[in-house]
Every structure is written in C-alpha cells, then in structure tokens.
C-alpha cells in the first residue's frame with residue numbers, strides 16, 4: 361500500500377471524482393458513511409453516547425463533520441455542532457451545512473463562547489484535515505487547547521487537527537490529542553512515527569474507493585506493508601525440493617552469558633524454512649547450543665567465551681553475524697574479515713554473499729565506520745534507533761531519522777531495517793517500507809535475535825530477491841508476534857513464543873503450490 365503526501369491526496373480526491381463521474385459532495389458522503397460505521401462499531405445501535413459534539417472547521421474536513429452530524433442525527437444520536445468561523449467556507453462545507461437538519465443544534469465558536477465539553481462528551485474533531493497549511497493559531501488553537509484539557513473521547517476525522525501529514529510542526533503547536541483517528545483510503549506518514557502517537561491514538565483507514573489507477577500511477581518513496589501486500593509472497597516448496605534448494609546458512613553468534621541470542625536466532629532460522637543451518641559459536645556454548653537446537657550443525661570456536669575465528673565461507677549461501685556476539689577485539693576482527701571476504705565477488709557474475717548484521721556487529725560497525733565501505737550490496741542491517749544513531753548521528757526528530765535512514769541505505773547500497781513499532785525498511789533505491797505487524801509485547805529481550813534468524817533463512821533462499829526476502833521476514837516476524845500475543849497476552853510474550861509462531865505466520869504469506877504434485 362502506498363503512502364501519499366497531502367498534496368497527492370488532494371489530487372487523488374480529484375482524480376476519483378473525475379474518473380468515477382462523482383460530485384465532490386458524493387465523495388464526501390462516502391467519507392461520512394465510513395465515519396458513521398465507526399460509530400456503529402463502537403456503540404452499536406442501542407448504546408449511543410448521551411452527547412456527541414462535532415467541531416467543524418471551514419474546509420472539507422469540516423464538511424465531513426457536517427455530513428456526519430446529519431447521518432448521526434438520522435441514526436438517532438444526540439448531536440450538536442460547533443462551527444469555527446472563517447471568511448470562506450468550501451463549497452462542500454456549504455452544501456452539507458444546508459443539508460443539516462434544523463433539529464441539530466449549531467453554535468458558532470468564539471473566544472468567549474467555547475463549546476461545553478465534559479469527560480463524557482464524544483467529540484468529533486473535524487476542524488482541519490490535509491488542507492492544513494500552517495500551525496494552528498488564534499481561535500483554532502484556543503479550541504484545541506480547550507478540547508485537549510477536557511480529556512473527552514476524541515475521534516479525529518482523517519488526521520488530528522493541527523498535525524502535519526508528513527512533517528513536524530513547530531514545538532508547542534496546538535494539535536488535537538485524539539483517542540481514535542479514522543482516515544480515508546491510505547495511511548498518512550504522520551501516523552507511523554512515535555512522536556505523533558500521543559495525537560493520533562488508535563488509527564484506522566477506511567476504504568472509500570479512491571481511484572486505484574491514480575494510486576498506481578503516483579510515485580512515492582513511502583509504502584505500508586499490510587496483509588494484502590504480503591499475500592502469496594513466500595513461494596511454495598516444490599514437490600521435489602531437497603535441503604539444498606533452500607540454502608545453507610551460517611550464523612555467527614553468542615558469547616559467554618549471551619548464548620540465548622544464538623539459540624533464538626538459530627531457532628528462528630530453522631523455523632524460517634532454511635535447508636541447513638550451521639552456527640559458529642564460542643566453545644562455552646557448545647553443549648547449550650547442541651542440546652537446544654539439534655536440527656542445526658555447530659562449529660565451536662577456539663576461544664571459550666567469544667568468537668575469534670571466521671569459518672571457511674564457501675559452503676554457505678548467507679551469513680548472519682551479531683546476536684549476543686559481544687564486542688571483543690577478536691570478534692571485531694572476525695567481522696572485518698567477513699566483510700572483506702563478502703565484498704569480493706564470489707563468482708565472476710554472481711551476486712555478493714548475502715549478509716545480515718545485527719546487534720553487536722552494528723555496534724562494532726559504529727566504532728569502526730571505515731568498515732562501512734566494505735558492506736556488500738544488499739547487506740541487511742537491523743538497527744534499533746540507538747544502534748542506528750551509533751552508525752550515523754543523533755536525529756533531531758522522527759522525520760529527520762527517516763532522512764538519515766534513507767540516505768544511509770542509498771549511500772551504502774544496503775537494506776536497513778530500523779526496528780520498532782512500524783519497523784521501517786529502507787532500500788538502496790531510496791524507498792521506505794513501513795511494517796504493519798507486531799505489538800508492544802515484542803519489546804522484550806531476544807525479539808530482535810529472532811528477526812535476525814528469520815532474515816538469515818530467507819536471505820539464504822535463492823528464490824527470493826533481497827528486498828522481497830527482507831520485507832517478508834519483517835512482516836512475518838511481526839505477524840508471529842501478533843499470533844503469539846493472542847495466546848500469551850502482550851506482557852507474557854517472550855521471544856521464544858515468536859519463534860514458535862513463525863511457521864503459521866509464514867504460511868499466511870505463502871502461495872498455494874501449483875503443479876507441484
């Protein structure tokens with residue numbers, strides 16, 4: 361799914377109207393219907409809130425609010441409307457103002473007459489949408505401050521008023537703190553960034569049949585990976601496949617006290633469908649590893665507590681390094697040797713050895729930035745924001761972090777997975793793909809190691825292109841976390857639960873096998 365700018369969204373609106381032979385008021389009616397269904401979903405038919413206040417601005421966002429007020433009134437909700445005065449109202453605002461039944465109380469807001477809002481009022485914020493051209497000031501800002509201090513349940517129409525759709529607003533600007541946001545057609549970039557969570561609340565996107573042709577023709581660096589994007593992305597395992605078909609992966613992981621990271625990553629790699637897995641681990645971890653992962657092979661390092669040797673890479677189709685590695689100088693030297701070996705072409709024409717770098721491998725890269733020039737094309741790096749900062753610089757805000765991310769992936773021709781809620785995958789071509797799956801239960805030690813193992817499995821599978829493998833791993837990892845949380849609850853979720861649910865998560869992304877019997 362694409363994410364468009366506010367300007368592109370306006371053009372999409374226009375294209376939909378032209379292509380489908382609609383009036384703009386008819387499109388607005390679709391938006392209002394979607395909002396009405398949100399109310400039905402929340403309150404059912406019989407349990408309507410005692411007091412619903414619609415705050416309506418002068419543009420089409422306010423027009424949506426006016427249309428919704430009519431629909432709610434017709435559905436026997438007790439509604440009242442407060443209008444923000446302006447010198448100009450949009451034509452569809454005027455149309456819906458006229459259609460509002462006289463029985464609905466309408467008041468004009470002024471500094472001395474702000475609408476009454478109690479903690480029990482359900483407030484629809486239809487002040488400003490994607491037409492916001494500057495931070496809110498004056499009366500609009502006063503209304504927002506009044507609303508925010510009332511602590512009422514707020515539903516924002518399209519986007520919380522005062523929030524820019526794809527940039528930071530100046531600090532201390534007035535922005536509505538919504539509990540819910542219902543948007544139309546496509547998500548907005550602002551919804552995906554931690555700095556906006558306090559304003560956006562829970563968000564959802566309702567389909568109002570916006571022009572698919574226009575969306576397909578419109579270019580954007582931003583994408584949202586949802587279930588529809590991922591359907592059928594994992595190829596079926598051919599009937600006559602054998603373990604060589606899915607690649608032999610090498611995992612370099614673990615140190616004394618952190619063997620669990622190696623075990624979790626290995627488990628995820630095996631559940632990710634790899635053909636063969638070899639783990640190279642410090643000698644202290646040999647028994648632990650062999651006992652917990654009998655399906656994997658194990659190479660023991662000469663050093664007891666950390667990795668100091670790089671195995672011969674010839675047998676392997678992909679290598680991951682980092683989980684639980686520690687930052688010993690000898691392990692740092694192994695990382696350097698690995699990058700040097702991987703930056704040499706394997707065969708004359710073949711792609712470079714697929715690499716996945718995580719955790720301490722990233723911290724070591726941050727300490728030795730000269731190694732970045734050795735990264736082979738399409739190497740996968742999986743930093744969380746702190747690890748990413750060590751590779752680049754502190755970000756001013758979440759939008760700046762996205763810029764740094766995009767630049768880094770383009771400059772080093774690698775795939776960077778910036779982890780968190782809505783994990784963002786940056787490609788060498790400058791695209792940013794935000795992931796839709798996952799939950800706060802995954803904010804627990806070892807979740808990232810599981811992702812590394814799954815990435816390793818899918819990068820070893822030669823049937824998947826590098827970008828496809830990484831996007832699939834990120835999505836399936838989050839989905840496995842969601843399936844696990846269903847069983848354990850979020851607080852009770854541990855990383856091993858994610859491993860156990862990788863199989864079902866991948867199945868949901870798989871194509872049905874055809875002609876394989």
Ligand SMILES: NC(=O)C1=CN([C@@H]2O[C@H](COP(=O)(O)OP(=O)(O)OC[C@H]3O[C@@H](n4cnc5c(N)ncnc54)[C@H](O)[C@@H]3O)[C@@H](O)[C@H]2O)[C@@H](O)CC1
Nearest residue numbers: 373388391419420421488489490491492493494495496518
């Ligand atoms: N395809 C879509 O996305 C659809 C959008 N619709 C609605 O239309 C909205 C966009 O409507 P508009 O383009 O009319 O924009 P808005 O409703 O956001 O308002 C724009 C108006 O507010 C003024 N304005 C902007 N910033 C201001 C500020 N800081 N202080 C005071 N006034 C300010 C502008 O000069 C303009 O008059 C969407 O957010 C959505 O709610 C729906 O009606 C139908 C479908």
Ligand SMILES: Nc1ncnc2c1ncn2[C@@H]1O[C@H](COP(=O)(O)OP(=O)(O)O)[C@@H](O)[C@H]1O
Nearest residue numbers: 779780781798799800802803805806807808809
């Ligand atoms: N709130 C959240 N919502 C969705 N996914 C999350 C959330 N918190 C963490 N995750 C996921 O869990 C993983 C955590 O990785 P990481 O920070 O490396 O943890 P660790 O080092 O403990 O393994 C990442 O894939 C991240 O996207």
Ligand SMILES: [K+]
Nearest residue numbers: 485488519521
């Ligand atoms: K709004």
